[in-house]
Amino acid sequence: MSVMKRMSMIFKSKANKALDRMEDPRETLDYSYQRQLEMLQKVRRGVADVATSRKRLELQINQLEQQQNKLTDQGKKALQVGREDLAREALTRRAGLDSQLGDLRAQYQQLQGEEEKLTLASQRLQAKVDSFRTRKETIKATYTAAEAQTKINEAFTGISEEMGDVGLAIQRAEEKTENMKARAGAIDELLASGALEDFSGPKDDIQAELDRMGAGPGVDLELERLKAELGQGPAPKELGQGTPSSGAQQDVDASQQQAPHQQADWQQKPGGGQ
Amino acid sequence: MIVRIMGEGQLEVAPDDLASLNTLDEELEAAIESGDEATFRTALHGLLDNVRKVGKALPEDSLEPSELILPPADAAMDEVRKMLGDEGLIPD
Numbered sequence: 001m002s003v004m005k006r007m008s009m010i011f012k013s014k015a016n017k018a019l020d021r022m023e024d025p026r027e028t029l030d031y032s033y034q035r036q037l038e039m040l041q042k043v044r045r046g047v048a049d050v051a052t053s054r055k056r057l058e059l060q061i062n063q064l065e066q067q068q069n070k071l072t073d074q075g076k077k078a079l080q081v082g083r084e085d086l087a088r089e090a091l092t093r094r095a096g097l098d099s100q101l102g103d104l105r106a107q108y109q110q111l112q113g114e115e116e117k118l119t120l121a122s123q124r125l126q127a128k129v130d131s132f133r134t135r136k137e138t139i140k141a142t143y144t145a146a147e148a149q150t151k152i153n154e155a156f157t158g159i160s161e162e163m164g165d166v167g168l169a170i171q172r173a174e175e176k177t178e179n180m181k182a183r184a185g186a187i188d189e190l191l192a193s194g195a196l197e198d199f200s201g202p203k204d205d206i207q208a209e210l211d212r213m214g215a216g217p218g219v220d221l222e223l224e225r226l227k228a229e230l231g232q233g234p235a236p237k238e239l240g241q242g243t244p245s246s247g248a249q250q251d252v253d254a255s256q257q258q259a260p261h262q263q264a265d266w267q268q269k270p271g272g273g274q
Numbered sequence: 275m276i277v278r279i280m281g282e283g284q285l286e287v288a289p290d291d292l293a294s295l296n297t298l299d300e301e302l303e304a305a306i307e308s309g310d311e312a313t314f315r316t317a318l319h320g321l322l323d324n325v326r327k328v329g330k331a332l333p334e335d336s337l338e339p340s341e342l343i344l345p346p347a348d349a350a351m352d353e354v355r356k357m358l359g360d361e362g363l364i365p366d
Binding site for chain 2: 006012117121127130158161168172
């Protein structure tokens with residue numbers, strides 16, 4: 001039989017079974033209304049749960065992004081001091097974070113979608129519950145057994161279909177967030193244990209090596225500059241500072257002006273003086 | 275005729291448009307029998323897209339039951355099997 005028809009029959013038979021259990025049709029209305037309010041609360045809790053998980057992922061993504069930036073910076077610094085091996089190491093580690101970040105971002109999007117869906121579901125259910133409450137009061141006021149029974153059955157079947165739909169949507173969202181909570185927990189543990197921190201944390205080996213290297217060239221450059229100032233050694237860099245008269249001369253000047261900047265940079269680096 | 279797409283809401287579909295939906299529905303059924311997830315996904319999305327195209331959204335406060343009900347767009351084949359099965363995935 002058709003999938004669409006079978007699905008709708010399953011919903012209807014559930015509604016009918018529930019109706020059969022009720023002795024007084026008016027009791028059905030009140031009981032169903034109570035269940036609807038409970039379901040509304042459940043959806044809202046579901047939305048809040050998903051939002052919490054999403055925010056947790058957001059934090060983790062931010063943390064990993066910071067580490068990623070740090071590794072990129074380390075790679076640059078390593079290249080500046082001519083340590084291609086260190087730069088390569090930093091970039092390799094960054095690539096490891098890349099895939100993890102990609103995974104987290106995909107999960108984040110999925111949760112965002114889930115949150116949106118549940119929010120819409122809660123709005124739809126709210127509209128139907130309001131409408132049911134009005135209908136319920138009308139039916140109760142104009143109660144004549146036979147007529148009411150039909151009206152009640154209609155309203156009940158309509159709302160219980162929505163309840164089944166929303167109920168399943170919550171179940172599915174819960175399953176998804178549970179899965180993600182487990183994975184997020186694993187990443188939190190990794191972050192806490194320092195396994196990820198090792199990649200770029202304060203005590204990581206790349207930084208230690210860079211700090212050590214940072215002292216070397218910085219001091220050497222400074223020494224050469226001092227020597228040149230005192231006229232103790234060959235300092236070709238400082239010789240071009242006459243009056244610029246040609247384009248070629250200006251080019252030389254420009255390159256000379258960059259050199260002191262670089263030195264200043266190095267002096268500002270944290271750990272550069274170790 | 276009222277059609278529900280689970281997780282999305284209810285739509286009113288004109289009788290003239292039903293024939294095309296039925297064809298797609300048969301394809302979906304065949305896909306579920308074949309057991310191939312990719313075929314199932316294509317068939318499900320084909321059917322849902324068509325319902326969205328020809329259907330007109332029912333007001334949110336409508337309490338009318340649907341004559342036809344379709345699984346949510348992101349449902350896996352196994353999930354749909356369970357929904358259709360006796361154990362009933364749809365909560366009471």
